[in-house]
Amino acid sequence: MNKMHHSFVLVLFFLFIISNLAYPQLTHKAPYLIYNGNETEMQVLWQINSTDTCQIEWGTDNLYTLGKATTHEYGSDHQHSYTITNLLPATKYYYRVSINQEIHTGTFHSAPGANATAVNFFAYGDTRSNPNIHDQVAAAMVAVYKNSADFQSLIISSADLTSDGNTESNWDNQFFSPSYQNIQEMLANLPYQSCMGNHEGSGVLFKKYFPYPFVSGRYWSFDYGPAHFVVIDQYTSYSPGSGQLTWIENDLASTTRLWKFIYLHEPGWSADGGHGNNSNVQNYIQPLCVKYGVPIVFGGHNHYYARAVVNNIQHITTGGGGAPLYTPNLSYPNIVTATKANHFCILEINDQVLHLTAVKPNGEVIDTFTIKNPLVGVDSEKDQLVVKEYILQDAFPNPFNPVTTINYSVPEVSFVSLKVFDILGNEVVTLVNENKPKGNYKVEFSAGSLPSGIYFYRMQSGSFAETRKMVLLK
Numbered sequence: 001m002n003k004m005h006h007s008f009v010l011v012l013f014f015l016f017i018i019s020n021l022a023y024p025q026l027t028h029k030a031p032y033l034i035y036n037g038n039e040t041e042m043q044v045l046w047q048i049n050s051t052d053t054c055q056i057e058w059g060t061d062n063l064y065t066l067g068k069a070t071t072h073e074y075g076s077d078h079q080h081s082y083t084i085t086n087l088l089p090a091t092k093y094y095y096r097v098s099i100n101q102e103i104h105t106g107t108f109h110s111a112p113g114a115n116a117t118a119v120n121f122f123a124y125g126d127t128r129s130n131p132n133i134h135d136q137v138a139a140a141m142v143a144v145y146k147n148s149a150d151f152q153s154l155i156i157s158s159a160d161l162t163s164d165g166n167t168e169s170n171w172d173n174q175f176f177s178p179s180y181q182n183i184q185e186m187l188a189n190l191p192y193q194s195c196m197g198n199h200e201g202s203g204v205l206f207k208k209y210f211p212y213p214f215v216s217g218r219y220w221s222f223d224y225g226p227a228h229f230v231v232i233d234q235y236t237s238y239s240p241g242s243g244q245l246t247w248i249e250n251d252l253a254s255t256t257r258l259w260k261f262i263y264l265h266e267p268g269w270s271a272d273g274g275h276g277n278n279s280n281v282q283n284y285i286q287p288l289c290v291k292y293g294v295p296i297v298f299g300g301h302n303h304y305y306a307r308a309v310v311n312n313i314q315h316i317t318t319g320g321g322g323a324p325l326y327t328p329n330l331s332y333p334n335i336v337t338a339t340k341a342n343h344f345c346i347l348e349i350n351d352q353v354l355h356l357t358a359v360k361p362n363g364e365v366i367d368t369f370t371i372k373n374p375l376v377g378v379d380s381e382k383d384q385l386v387v388k389e390y391i392l393q394d395a396f397p398n399p400f401n402p403v404t405t406i407n408y409s410v411p412e413v414s415f416v417s418l419k420v421f422d423i424l425g426n427e428v429v430t431l432v433n434e435n436k437p438k439g440n441y442k443v444e445f446s447a448g449s450l451p452s453g454i455y456f457y458r459m460q461s462g463s464f465a466e467t468r469k470m471v472l473l474k
Contacts, residue, residue: 025049026102028078029176029209031095032187035154036213037222039089039111042191045081045209048073048099056082058095062105066093075208089113092149106188109152112225117351119225120151122190123263124344125158125300127321128199131174131183134322137344139182140361140423144346145190147425147456148467151346154224155190158300158318159197159265166201171209193222196233197265197300203235219244221251226349228257230294232264238284245284252292258373259349260294267299269308269315271328271338275301289313293375295354298345304328305345305358305366306338312374318345318358339366346454348469357471363423363453368399368471390414390464395445395457399473402447406457410436414461420445423454431457447472 029047036043044056054071057064071080087093087110097104112119122141127134145152162170178184186192192210196218200206203218214220217236222229230251238244252260268281281297289297290311300319303326308315315334319326320343328338341360348355358367391409398404410416418432428450431443445457452474458467 026099027104027178028172030178030184030188031097031104031106032176032184033106033108033189033191034210034212035111035191035193035222035224036083037220039113039223040087041083041085042087042093042108042110043081043083044095044097044106045079045211046097046099046104048078048080051078052100054080055098056084056095057098058084058093060091060093062094062096064094064096077208079208081211087111090116092152104188107152108189108191109149111223114223114225116225117258118349119153119227120346120348121153121224121227122151122155122344122346123158123298123316124155124318124321125194125197125265125298126160126303126319126323127157128160128163128170128174128323130322130324131177131180132322133342134174135180135182136361137321137342138180138186140359140363141190141344142182142185143424144454147421147423148469150467152189155186155192156229156261156263156298157192157194157321158263158298159195160199160300160319160323161194161197161206163199164201165197165199165206166204168205171205176209193229193231195231195263195265196235198235215247216243219247221255223255223257226257227259227261228255230260230262232262232285234264234266234278234280238280240284248285249288249292252288252294258352258375259354260292261296261298262289262294263298265299266301267306267308267315267317268297269310269332269334270299270302270317271304271306271308271330271332271335273302273304273326273328273340277333286310286313293373295371295374296356302326302328304338304340305343307336307358307367307369308332308334309336310334314356314369314371316345316356318343320344337367341366346469357454357469359423359454363451365399365452365454365471365473368473390459390461390466392457392459392466392468394468395470399471400447401472401474403444404470405442405444406431407440407442408459409440410438410461412438417458417460418443419458421456421458423456428455432459436461445470447474 059066219233266278306317
């Protein structure tokens with residue numbers, strides 16, 4: 001009996017090994033998200049290794065009760081896609097993709113409504129060549145949105161996703177590899193909005209895996225809450241008289257969104273070290289930014305962070321997503337700051353004010369600035385604080401060193417908890433943990449020996465909970 005039992009256990013063990021070896025072979029590229037510009041939709045895409053049907057389910061929790069659909073492959077490479085529709089604005093959704101016995105899950109927040117006045121998003125680029133470093137950058141972005149749900153929005157990428165965008169193995173090994181779990185988690189939970197880069201080559205595989213609703217070539221635009229994004233294809237003509245430049249101007253002139261952004265791959269003003277300034281951006285795109293009130297142009301191409309300011313327009317080079325780093329030249333024209341570092345950018349819009357923070361994967365801040373929308377003045381009435389509810393205000397000053405003040409309001413006798421966390425979600429200090437009468441309050445936070453970086457402070461009182469960000473800049 002002992003020998004029979006032992007043999008039976010061995011058989012079960014080998015069956016387990018065999019089944020687990022086969023298990024990951026069903027999926028070639030795990031589910032990832034793109035946003036097609038329709039505020040009530042989100043597109044989920046994936047790729048499997050053989051012809052088969054799949055099932056996708058979704059809902060507002062992990063019971064996935066809102067919908068279910070069977071998908072069939074399209075194209076000639078076992079790709080699957082499903083667009084979830086009828087989404088409510090600014091709502092968290094859960095989805096589950098079943099490929100036979102293999103299950104993949106993810107979440108996303110639907111786009112804010114057209115009347116929204118606040119939104120956050122991420123920006124970065126040049127992820128090619130070193131997926132292990134890209135994985136670290138992705139892990140930091142995931143940590144930000146996990147720490148504060150307001151940051152689970154979308155990513156804009158300044159391109160160069162892989163070393164050779166014409167080669168399938170580069171997409172498999174550098175961008176979609178299951179070995180880099182943080183990249184895959186990021187792609188499954190944040191819609192990925194990339195422009196076209198020179199390393200995308202002919203763009204055939206770029207369009208295969210990122211089938212945005214292009215106007216022509218690889219250019220298009222989309223709205224997201226109060227923001228309008230123009231995605232430029234620098235490998236389709238945008239010289240005067242071209243279809244793309246005419247479209248860009250008409251698009252900027254016609255949008256009704258308060259904040260307008262352009263992103264592309266090769267920046268007009270950067271800090272050299274690898275590639276010089278792009279004169280077409282300077283000559284053709286910059287005048288449109290001035291004319292139509294575009295406050296920021298995002299680019300990559302040079303593998304570092306740099307910020308140049310020309311006619312009050314911020315030109316951001318965010319090329320630190322994983323490609324081999326270059327050394328910026330700080331003496332280049334119009335450069336305000338530049339840092340040789342892997343990084344990503346966090347953008348926060350609150351009505352007429354925008355705040356950008358460029359941060360390394362370890363949370364160290366390398367640049368931060370605040371601008372007001374160039375198209376409108378400041379409405380002083382909106383700066384008035386009328387206390388009728390629980391309110392947690394922005395820390396002031398922010399950025400700070402080493403002390404900042406946090407104001408909050410309590411409309412009734414309540415137990416209040418106010419804590420500070422680092423970018424990884426670790427608690428740093430408890431500022432308030434007691435009953436408070438109705439009223440307005442302020443509390444100081446002294447950073448002491450804490451390192452520079454992004455910190456979050458969270459207030460909870462009864463059913464009220466809110467998290468805000470502050471930046472320590474030593």
